[in-house]
Amino acid sequence: MGELFIVAGLRAKEGKDDELRRDLAELVELSRQEEGSIRYDLFVSRDEPGLFVLVEHWASEEARSKHHNESSHIQRFHGDGKRNVERTEFFHMLDRVV
Template sequence: MHGSLVIIARARAKEGFEEQMINAQKALVSVTREEPGCLSYELFVSNQEPGLVTFFERWESVQAWHKHMQGEAVSTFRNTAGHCIQEFELDEMHQVA
């Protein structure tokens, strides 16, 4: 899996929008796992801060991830819950060991 792309994405919900954001992200996970090139797509919620989530993603290639980011599932998420996000950070990585 050294050639695969790993994405770590963190999102913090706006106060009062935690449940809406996480529910929309859960729906995104179930659809994304079926996309070509998706090796792993997992969502974690912080035990200390319920409105803070982390995605751990592994993709066959950068191209597969770009297709996902431009696809219908991400577009639907942005339209239905993009307004719920207060902060967002994303790291693109590759495995070295």
């Protein structure tokens, strides 16, 4: 299997934008250091305050799976950091067409 791209949107709970931004910024910095991470960026919507978008580019599905299932910072976010997340707006695993 080849490269994998992921786009995910997380909606912050009311009044928790700053806390979620902080949690996600830490998660991004640590994720960028992982083996197989080609790109891992965090964006915030201009049109919808409180909507954070993660764009990930992995060398392989295996690298992303290891990141998601074994990385301590991801496990910590899922256990504690999600307290500031209202809901996941979208989550797409993508293959490059061109």
